[in-house]
Amino acid sequence: MEKVLQNLIVALRGSGVRISVSESMDAMNAACLTGYSDRKLLKDSLSATLAKSQHEKEIFDTCFERFFSLDGFSDTKSDSCLKPAAGLGKEDSPLSTMLLSGDNAGLSMSMREAAQETGINGIWFFTQKSLYIQRILQAMGQEGLIQDIQRLNNEDSPFSRQKAGTLKAAKDLLFENVRDFVEQQFSMFAGTATEEIIERYLRHMKLSNLEQRDFHRMHIIIQKMVKRLNNLHSRRRKRSKRGLLDIKKTLRESVAYQGLLFDTRWKAKRLDRMDIMALCDVSRSVEAVSRFMLLFLYSLNEVVAKTSSFIFCSNLVEVSNVFEEYQVEEAVVRLKRGVGLGIQLGRTDYGQAFLDFKKKWLDAVSNKTTVLILGDARNNYGNPQTDILKLINERSKRIIWLNPEPRSFWGTGDSEMDRYLPYCYLAKECSTVTHLERAIDFLLGMGG
């Protein structure tokens, strides 16, 4: 039974539940305590020891049900199988005997044993399925069965021909059952393995090359990333501010030393959470990446409390409310189309966008604000209004520019990146999720 529990734990890990060694030991102890006779009780106790959050509980429930589902050997055509039960011959192989006598429990057992032998829990890719089916069939003694069928076909009597036919039907049925079993095991053990590979691949892919079908997956990756980064940085760290004595605390400490100010205590100041203003270019030149930039902004909006988001093309509009009101997919589509936002999707005009920003929102920029600009700085040879960027730089804590183009392209053609560069605290190429992650890690690490 221990082996079964271990397999369950492997399956759970595969589905994304993190289980440590000590937890699996707890689970074994719990199972020993409660016994295996009461299914519901076993489930409750394993759930208490293995799944440690509400989300994990849900995964556990489905995984447990699937793992311990009573998948007896199903035989849809049982009648035809069972009829010649009397015709068991001495020379029949064990597998044929079981098939002929309709010993479903025995077949199920033997299939599971065979699966254990072939190491089914190592299945990773869907391409391995047929390999495992063959291996299991072999381990169950398929060869003997085939030989039996051949021998019976050669024996030229109506009885043996009928028996051969039955065996053949039973063999097909056996194949189906094993296939279902492997399918089920695959979904249990390999589901996330494949997912992980795709994910790893997507992380390093250029955002502009991503396709529609990966959109949903990308969203999950970005959300995961933002959540992880936020977890990492959301802790409010105290930074001690030397030079200001905390009189109250020091006096209290000094009681132990007869009132001598022996152990001095200093005032600590909490670092403020960050305040971000993000400007995102949605023009045609960055069309391919803008959707992911928006996706990213959406996630940022969810986890960082003080974020205001703007999009611009020929002019600039605030869109924070769109992020709050709509679900992610709808919000991104709305922003890309610019429905009812008053945005003009004409020629990209960074100059105008900065002018708009100066007119309406510059007052909101304080020395705690980080201004984040996502765009390629291609201004169609218009006035770049660098002095406004300079002004923003002076008022804000810092400007961070994430450009989807590689650095060698900056300043070529109508790109004004070189002129904007002096006012940016940090300017980075940002064309894959990994880039995005690094930039944001940096951003959050600075405490906003």
Added chain:
Amino acid sequence: MKSHHDQKFRSIEGIQQGFEKAGYVCSRQIAATLYLAYHLEKPILVEGPAGVGKTELAKTASTYLGTPLIRLQCYEGLDESKALYEWKYGKQLLYTQILKDKLNDILNGAEGLTLSMSKLHQYDDIFFSPHFLEPRPLLKALQQEQGAVLLVDEVDKSDQEFEAFLLEILSEFQVSVPEIGTIHALSKPFVFLTSNNTREMSEALKRRCLYLYIPFPDTKLEGDIIRVRVPDLSETLRVQMVSFIQQVRTLDLKKVPSISETIDWARVLVILHSRDLNPDMIKDTLNIFLKFEDDLEIVRGHIHDMTEKAKRGF
């Protein structure tokens, strides 16, 4: 803790019955987790929406076991000196003053600083001994000879530093006091940690605990809870009000009514001598289980339908 209460934790059904007698109706899952926690000697991390009886569970456990309940309410900025121990500075000071003469006696005859110091060293740690230790909840829980129920309430409100500090107590049932050494539990306490999910607890903490999630109860369980907690309420009214509350929970509200609020409402109905639900009476008492004006507005619009449904037996 172990040997004292083995009888009470012999079976899951026994736990369920015992808790019900103490006024807490627990589902089988809760009972099973309690059973495991007792036998594996592990703390339980209880999560769930506010007001489903997380704290109540610990209180009842202490009544059931007949051991004291030691409660530590967590908040931002909670530190060791408030949770574990503190030196009794005042007492230390007072004693040094009182014993001043005695000190003279001891040092009498000692010549030179070195000699007096070495004489003093014979008595070195008297002022930093257990007599001057002010135990705070965590230490107190370890010192109970008959065992105790330790409730670390709303652990998610504490800082991460404190969470890390809890780890030693939770896994080894011991704490280290630098001046004295390691203090082991005389009898392992039964530990409950509750969390409202305002932040995710660390992996390390979760690993050391059994996890229990208490959701809102279904109709039957909630009915049972009301029956045990408010026995004066008539059966028909109980069925109706539980059905009403269950319907309210399906609405899109800012804060859905919790079990404790259902209990409060049941008590109010008893005080008002209500026979059965009627819309006017509900309208007057809505504010007992709804705490936001917006929510009140939403529910008021549905009162008539929901009362009808509740009366028809839903």
